[in-house]
Amino acid sequence: MASDPAADPDSGSTYPAERVAELRAAIAGHAAAYYERDDPEIPDADYDQLLRELADLEEAHPELAAETSPTQRVGAAPNAAFSPVTHTLAMMSLHNAFDIGELQGWQARMQRRLEGRAPERFAVELKLDGLAISLRYQDGALVQGATRGDGRVGEDVTHNVRTISDIPERIVGAPPVLEVRGEVYMKLSSFKTFNDLQVAEAQAAGKEPKLYVNPRNTAAGSLRQISAEVTAGRDLSFFCYQLSLVEGGPELRTHSESLEWLGSLGVPVNEHTRTPTTMHEVEACVEELANMRHDLDYEFDGVVVKVDDLALQAELGADAKAPRWAIAYKLPPEECTTRLVDIEVSIGPSGQATPFAILEPVFVGGVTVATATLHNEDQVAAKDVRPGDTVIVRRAGDVIPEVVGPVLSERPADAARWQFPVDCPVCHHRLVRNEGAAATNCVNFGCPRQIRGRIEHFAGRTAMDIEFLGEKNVDRFVSAGLIGDVSDLYRLDFDKVLEMPGFQEKSVNNLRAAIEHSKSRPLGNLIFGLRIPEVGQVNAALLASSFRTMERIMDASVEDLAAVEGFGPVIAEAVHGWFADPRARALIGRLADAGLTMEAEASGLKAEQTLEGVSVVVSGTLAGYSRDGATEAILARGGKSPASVSKSTLALVIGTDPGASKVNKAEALEIPVIDEAAFVELLKTGELPGRTATADRHGELPENGPKGPT
DNA sequence: ATGCCTCGAGCTCA
DNA sequence: CTCGAGGCAT
Structure with missing residues (x-):
């Protein structure tokens, strides 16, 4: 400037x-x-x-x-704000098609009306989820912005429209009179930033945040502000979809030409517009655009098909509701309203009490949703959803169903704020929420849900990997009183198991062997299986390799523990505290008596430490290594293998079907992406071979195919 | 204060 | 796998 x-x-x-x-x-x-x-x-x-x-x-x-x-x-009050504006040309709505058949029906009706002639070309565009406005320019200057209103008369929102940076205040080279229509919308990223800001501001003021429900409502609300300053803070955007009036402009024969011309004048026009010639192509375009639903930074709820020829449009005209020359192909809703019947609390395997909404089942985002998590007490308060409320439910793409918020206008007069229950619904002990924590927990060590949770985790694939001992069997054994903690697994009464329905000799023998086999799992797996707070797979392996024996870990002081690389006071205290409990020590004793591995494997002659201090991330399936095999190979050479790519990553190894997020991140950070052959070389020498897979694959990656199920 | 990392929850899909 | 929260190092 x-x-x-x-x-x-x-x-x-x-x-x-x-x-x-x-x-x-x-x-x-x-x-x-x-x-x-x-x-x-x-x-x-x-x-x-x-x-x-x-x-x-x-x-x-x-x-x-x-x-x-x-x-x-300058300085003049916007006293024209919201005064009625009669549209020069009515802003009509569109007829809807909900499937391809209805789209074909529309085309057939048109053709009948045209007595057999068919449109030569169509325009297929996104139907943005925002609000329609009309803009009037005189001699290139924006003089009026109006909402759709009832289609005939809208409201003057010129003062707010001027704050939208996408909308040009002046158009160089514009004809004397120009009116365009388009959609004011809010980008998903802007919406997120805006809501984050609400949270930050509320926190600073010590109040509860008032979250905005979705970009569409926020955009609509923003245009209805009396003060343009408020609107200016909302980062709204605009796409023009129709030229509605022009005096003294160039000769335009088609809709797509008119959009192109507007684009050349600097009016923002959406780039995702197709101009197919046959209905068959129209259908393909509709599908193509519909598939972009989750790839853009803004939402759209349909695809509009228009007859491109303006003379033909005029000939077709409109009925009472909408033009005959256009139709909106509506996509299945990803957001809808339903009744929130009740809020209940479920106890997770770790004792965490998670509130969730019981909903009147609704079909949204391709599935029927009947329950949705509300995460924690603060989330319920922030959203202020109450039993009896009508709520907005959302499920976009493969995202988890979510209760977005209440529709306040529909709230029953007697709907009371929801109270977090005092007692655990499973064991009826007092629930505890610690100072500063988001979660509420059942802290009863003997809560049946937690007993099951601890055993399931212990038997899980990432811990002791006991086959045939999944959620269902754990539940049955615990309910039958056969096991109460993980050490009971090693003295399980198999005769009793045999008596249980669904168990025959063979399945019992399988289970016995699996449990027996688990005794020799490495010390790191055992420690992870114990489920010590702050100790996941990584920290468990660190404990095993640093202290070598369970005994030494048990006897380690807080200082000893904090000396482990990557351990700080919090983790040290958590580990020390866990082993200080006599019940824990007794459990370890029983496990040792049962014959479990209590020492780290004698590492013997180790592979050359070619990867000392570096980290290599693996994604996808490699031919010569299993998932853990590759990680082990890296660890054995002194390297690290975290789950995600970061600046400090030396290289990303990709097999077949690598995770797109990892590849993208590696490209963004300019981390070498290597294939399996290069990985083998890397393990051997610690050096990256000259040619990387990045160079090979360049230009190939952005063309990822449709993401939908195939 | 920042950025990297791990933990732990919740969920999908084969 | 992905995401948010929070621990730890710098």
């Missing part, structure tokens, strides 16, 4: 008309910075100087004066 010539009075143009235009543009920019973003770019005195020069010029050259000049409106 410092180099803006118009800001410098000395570099002014010789011709008054040009200078006037320059001044107006500069003033508009500075005014926006000052009034709308509260962030002045130049001193007030300089601004006043520009304004004075403009006023002088306009006085000297009355033919250059204009209604829209900043001299006419």
Whole structure:
């Protein structure tokens, strides 16, 4: 902005008309910075100087004066706000098609009306989820923005529309009169930023945040602000989808031509527009656009098909509700409303009490949703959803169903704020929420849910990997009183198991062998299986390799533990505290007696430490290594293998079907992406071979196919 | 204060 | 696998 010539009075143009235009543009920019973003770019005195020069010029050259000049409106209250605006051309809605058959029906009706002639070309566009507005330009200057209203009469929202950066205040090369229609919407990223800001501000003020429900409602609400400053803070966007009125413009024969022309004038037009010629192609385009639903930074709820030829459009005309030359192909809703019947709390395997919503079942995002997690007490409070509320439920793509928020206008008068239950629904002990924690927990060590949870975790694939001992069998054995903790597994009464329905000799023998086999699992797996707070797979392996024996871990002081690389006071304290409990020590004793591995494997002659201190991430399936095999190979050579790519990653090894997020991140961070052969080389030498897979695959990756199920 | 990492929850899909 | 929360190092 410092180099803006118009800001410098000395570099002014010789011709008054040009200078006037320059001044107006500069003033508009500075005014926006000052009034709308509260962030002045130049001193007030300089601004006043520009304004004075403009006023002088306009006085000297009355033919250059204009209604829209900043001299006419600076400081003026937007008293025209929300006054009724009668649309020159009614803003009609669209007929809907919910499947391909209805799309074909529409085409057949048109063809009948045209007595057998068929449209030669169509335009297929996204139907954005925002709100429709009409913009009027006179001599290239934006003079009015209006909402759709009832289609005939809308509301004047000019003051707010001017704050939308996508919408040009002036159009160079525009005809004397120009009216366009389009959709004001909010980008998903802007919506997220905006809601994050709400949370931050509420926290700073010590209040509960008021979250906005979705980008569409936020955009609509933003345009209804009395103060344009509020609207300016919302980062709205705009796409034009129709030229509705033009006087003195070029000759335009098709809709797509008109959009192209508007685009060339600087009016934002959506890039995802197709112009197929046959209905068959139309269907393919509709499908193609529909598949982009989760790949864009904005939402759309349908695809609009229009007859491209403007003369044909005129011939087809409209019925009472909508034009005959266009139809909206509606996509299945990803968001809808339903009744929140109740809020209940479930106890997780670790004792965490998670509130969840019981919903009147609704079909949304391709599945029927009957329950949805509400995460924790604060989430329920922030959303302020109450039993009896009508709520908005959302399930976008492969995202988890979510209760977005209540529809306050539908709230029953007697709906009371929901209270977190006092007792565990499983064991009826008091629930505890610690200071500063988000979660509420059942802390009863003997809670049946937690007994089961601990045993399931112990038997899980990532811990002791006991086959045939899944959720269901654990539940049955615990219920039958056969096991109460993990050490009971090693003295399980198999005769009793044999008596249980569904168990025959063979299945019992399988189970016996699996349990027996688990005794020799490495020490790290055992430690992980114990489920010590703050100790996951990584920290468990660290404990095993640092202390070598269970005994030494049990006897380690907090300082000893904190000396482990990557351990701080919190983890050290958690480990120490866990082993300090006599019940834990007794359990370890029983496990040792049962014959479980209590020492780290004698590492013997180890592989050369070629990867000392570096980290290598693996994604996808490798031919010569199992998932853990590759990780082990890296660890054995002194390297690390975290689950995600970061700046410190030396290389990403990809097999077949690598995770897209890892590959993308590696590319973004310019981390070498290597194939299995290069990985083998890397293990051997610690060096990356000259040619990387990145170079090979360049230009190939962005063309990932459709993400939907195939 | 920042960025990397692990933990732990919840969920999908073969 | 992905995501948010939180621990730890810098």
